[in-house]
Amino acid sequence: MAALDRVKVLVLGDSGVGKSSLVHLLCHNQVLGNPSWTVGCSVDVRIHDYKEGTPEEKTFYIELWDVGGSVGSATSVKSTRAVFYNLLNGIILVHDLTNKKSSQNLYRWSLEALNRDVAPTGVLVTNGDYDREQFADNQIPLLVIGTKLDQIPETKRNEVLTRTAFLAEDFNAEEINLDCTNPRYLAAGSSNAVKLSRFFDKVIEKRYFLRDGNQIPGFSERKRFGGGTLKSLHYD
């Protein structure tokens, strides 16, 4: 439980997609009874067994930082949010399966978190090649989660799931589709639980075991090697 062993995973997405419910489900295995609008950032902790079932099993505390807001906010709000994007180890992108715009906005969310200094443009980038280039050399593991699965009628399900599969491919990430008010989607042993576990394992691996404990920087830090303008606050 040392203060140095920090594994930080951001949970990003549009307002109202269900990030707080999801985080609550992931951390407490219970459904959130009274979801309310998140102001700023709310953090929760999940206990994860790295490499479960093997002799190298070890327990980690993963911090899930649930950042509220919308991509179209004013620059001042974005710069305030940017304070939470320091020292990331992983990102969970959450979108609402009943709302196409929330999945389109995920591109902007991920760019905001990874670049941290991209000026907001009005253009949504949906060209597949462009996205793959952006995310090809990304070292931070991503996971795409679609919520409100129960609100999609059976007839439309296939269409929606194919669309989200493309989305996940663009990010080079796994995807999980669930309903945050039903814990059975993440029941132990289900494919969703396996994907989740794999994602967290990847996060921990990249954090600790790939580079002798040094943290992997995001886009901006790699590009600006001598950058003295980084306003990062070190918590070593």
Place this chain on the structure above:
Amino acid sequence: MSFLIDSSIMFTSQVLFFGFGWLFFMRKLFKDYEVRQYVVQVIFSVTFAFSCTMFELIIFEILGVLNSSSRYFHWKLNLCVILLILVFMVPFYIGYFVVSNIRLLHRQKLLFACVLWLTFMYFFWKLGDPFPILSPKHGILSIEQLISRVGVIGVTLMALLSGFGAVNCPYTYMSYFLRNVTDADILALERRLLQTMDMIVSKKKRTMFQRGEVQNKPTGFWGMIKSVTTSVPGSENLSLIQQEVDALEELSRQLFLETADLHATKERIEYSKTFQGKYFNFLGYFFSIYCVWKIFMATINIVFDRVGKTDPVTRGIEITVNYLGIQFDASQSVLTPISHIVYCETITAFFPSSALQGMYFVSSVLLIRMSMPPEYRIIITEVLGELQFNFYHRWFDVIFLVSALSSIL
């Protein structure tokens, strides 16, 4: 023949407005959300279209564009339709959507929507009682009754908004009120915020750890005894930690809002240093003087019990135009209501509610009617019936003053 031409002109303009309203809805109001039910959008666009048509008709009236009888006909038609939509359909749909959001009443949606609607109609009617608008000549379901009520609500709303805007506007635009924010301030606040988040995280980790300890069933006899003696302070600790976490979370929210505020102020300071910023700042000074003048005039109107004849803007324009030697009839005082409207619209936010918008437009019409000179009043009086228009102007002044004063506080 001319009637057909006029009607087709009106109709095309209506279609244009409808399209415009649709686009506006899609682009501005619902940028980030998918519209699930197109009914809302349709109603909004229709209301918007009819409101614009009404406005258009007034302008035609003054400029004398179309044929008089066809104008009259369109006036009546427009008014009826708008009132119908405003008073009947919109509240019904609002009630319907509200009810369908409450999960309990899902079964009898329609029934409850009707009940809500009837309640609304009842209050709507009751609203008219204390005001001197009931004329003994007309029946209950006449147009005049509906218009008068809608007018009252509309005027009230507009006055409220204008009053609020009059005080808010100088505050927003003038850089005099901007505090000085440095980068160091922002950094210090951000550091505090992150420290608070770290504390929350460590406390939550401790909670999980202790909960995990309690859950790991202790083995053996001594283990069981230990669990008895240590679990009691353990759970007490948990609730204590939980309280601390709640307090810290509240603190983190406050700090976040403060930081966002500082960022916004810094941005405004930077903006005010650019040319655009300086230009707006200058305008802001003028506007604020105008606002203060309006408040002053409203007070005088009430105190000395007179109805305002012309607006300072119109007076100013009159003087300048007369000076330039152009034959400008002061009866073209459509400028007064237009300046009213422009003023109100530039200083208030646009409400995404079709009911409010409809009422806004109807009340604008009434005010325009108020300021129009006698010659043009004939046609309109036939349509709108006899209403006490002086009353409306007085009411506007009162509400304007009240809202301005309350927003100063």
